[in-house]
Amino acid sequence: xxxxxxxxxxxxxxxxxxxxxxxxxxxxxxxxxxxxxxxxxxxxxxxxxxxxxxxxxxxxxxxxxxxxxxxxxxxxxxxxxxxxxxxxxxxxxxxxxxxxxxxxxxxxxxxxxxxxxx
Amino acid sequence: xxxxxxxxxxxxxxxxxxxxxxxxxxxxxxxxxxxxxxxxxxxxxxxxxxxxxxxxxxxxxxxxxxxxxxxxxxxxxxxxxxxxxxxxxxxxxxxxxxxxxxxxxxxxxxx
Numbered sequence: 150x151x152x153x154x155x156x157x158x159x160x161x162x163x164x165x166x167x168x169x170x171x172x173x174x175x176x177x178x179x180x181x182x183x184x185x186x187x188x189x190x191x192x193x194x195x196x197x198x199x200x201x202x203x204x205x206x207x208x209x210x211x212x213x214x215x216x217x218x219x220x221x222x223x224x225x226x227x228x229x230x231x232x233x234x235x236x237x238x239x240x241x242x243x244x245x246x247x248x249x250x251x252x253x254x255x256x257x258x259x260x261x262x263x264x265x266x267x
Numbered sequence: 268x269x270x271x272x273x274x275x276x277x278x279x280x281x282x283x284x285x286x287x288x289x290x291x292x293x294x295x296x297x298x299x300x301x302x303x304x305x306x307x308x309x310x311x312x313x314x315x316x317x318x319x320x321x322x323x324x325x326x327x328x329x330x331x332x333x334x335x336x337x338x339x340x341x342x343x344x345x346x347x348x349x350x351x352x353x354x355x356x357x358x359x360x361x362x363x364x365x366x367x368x369x370x371x372x373x374x375x376x377x378x
Contacts, residue, residue, distance in 0.1 A: 153309070182365055184365070184367075192355065192371065192372050192374075193369060193371050193372065194310070194357060194359075194367075194369040194372075196366045196367065196368070199365045199366070201365070240309050240310070242309070242310075244365075254300075254312055254315065254325065255310070255312070255367065256326075257308075257309025257310045257311070258309050259307065259308055259309050260307075260308075260309055
């Protein structure tokens with residue numbers, strides 16, 4: 150079974166509008182972390198936002214926010230006021246457990262390609 | 268401060284050849300990782316290291332070897348390259364606060 154599921158292969162959004170990218174996860178570990186990374190066409194991986202399983206509040210980083218619904222095991226990324234530079238692949242990822250070498254053992258989804266239209 | 272540096276950026280190998288992908292970080296971090304990204308897919312962990320002299324397998328280690336003789340360097344060795352190893356390879360280090368910093372990637376094609 151997939152541990153990270155991103156059901157939207159591609160999304161379009163109008164410039165300046167908000168967009169939600171979906172991510173559901175599957176784990177039995179009570180301690181886990183959820184991440185979103187951006188991959189522009191140039192290929193690098195850029196960290197956007199992190200949510201810990203015990204965090205009470207939804208994470209926010211500038212125009213990015215993470216809609217964390219623990220009971221539904223979803224961690225959707227919301228991008229407000231989309232810009233042309235937001236066009237990229239977006240990957241949801243999960244880390245199970247905490248501490249030690251497992252800190253960076255991320256399980257990635259297949260990604261969502263976001264295209265921002267002018 | 269260059270962060271995570273990977274070389275080469277591009278390489279074409281013939282089936283059966285061997286090569287080493289180099290990864291260097293200048294942030295003195297203990298944790299380092301090698302991931303591969305196949306076309307249209309997310310990244311998968313190949314190997315990781317929690318410090319000099321300590322390495323462990325990730326999800327897809329077959330066909331690869333690693334070593335960690337220093338904190339700075341974490342090379343990935345491909346022995347007997349196969350077409351299935353055609354991929355983009357990313358090295359990363361854990362910079363703390365739950366953030367992985369990735370190198371720019373190395374695109375490998377095996378023909």
